[in-house]
Amino acid sequence: MGTSNKPPKLLRMEDYPSWADKFETYVQTINYDAWEAVEMEYIIPRNENVTTHRLSQIPKAEKPRFLGEKNMMNLFQQAIKSEIFQLLQHNGSCHSIWEALLNNDRGNPNMRKSKIGLFKKEFDIFVMVKGESMAQLIERYCHLVNEMKRLGIGKQEYEHFHKLANSLSDEWKLSL
Template structure:
């Protein structure tokens, strides 16, 4: 008798990107970045820094190449953004997809989701300050179990990490 195959819920497979339905963005962002990085450094680079734009030097100036003059390397590098864009779109439910459907690049999708769910730089800075203060004053609540304390602490540090706070181990 064959053994039963494990059943994965949507987003719990290493082959599919984690699904984002509009809630818990900080959790999804960490998982999605890890997923994209696992597809290759070039894929994540396209998300973080934008797509490769094939250029050539003419008269000491960089000029964008016309598509029929792209080298095989240019074509390969341009494809990284298309793959990243596909992965990001595939990870979004309908409302989130329509929010980014106008975006032309993977970086634009990522940045749009980030501003939508984390806010502008000023909003992020304010959230970071508030959460940092909560971190500094963190303590056990009356009647709280160790498990609940750990869960609350992990949630707090994950929020801080998603906003760019780094922690050192000593």
């Protein structure tokens, strides 16, 4: 969830979609300059020993981006569970970390195509499960629709209404 002092924590990759929105809002609220490090890649200058320059060695014009990168890295380290952070493939910049999280969530093109096919099929066969309450049905349906939107699967509004209405068990349908 996060607080005004701490960013929301990503504990499982499955939580990435909802966490990403909260995290982005949190960072932009507390330090917009740090968020710019995510949007525009910045590679921290290194000296001849391939170590980071001291702050006093960074050119004055470059200091805001340097500090933004460092602040953002600090926020990432606070917000992302270390086991997840270690598995990300990135070049060390905040921009590449954000892209790695995004790519990890989306998957490679073949996996993405497979997910899209799976969710389209799940939408087509969606029905009320025996013993399921209306609240459970709606919660399951909303989750399905949100996942489809996240993957870019568009449906017309009337298709959503018809699918939900047709998914009801016979005991919920009106007889004519």
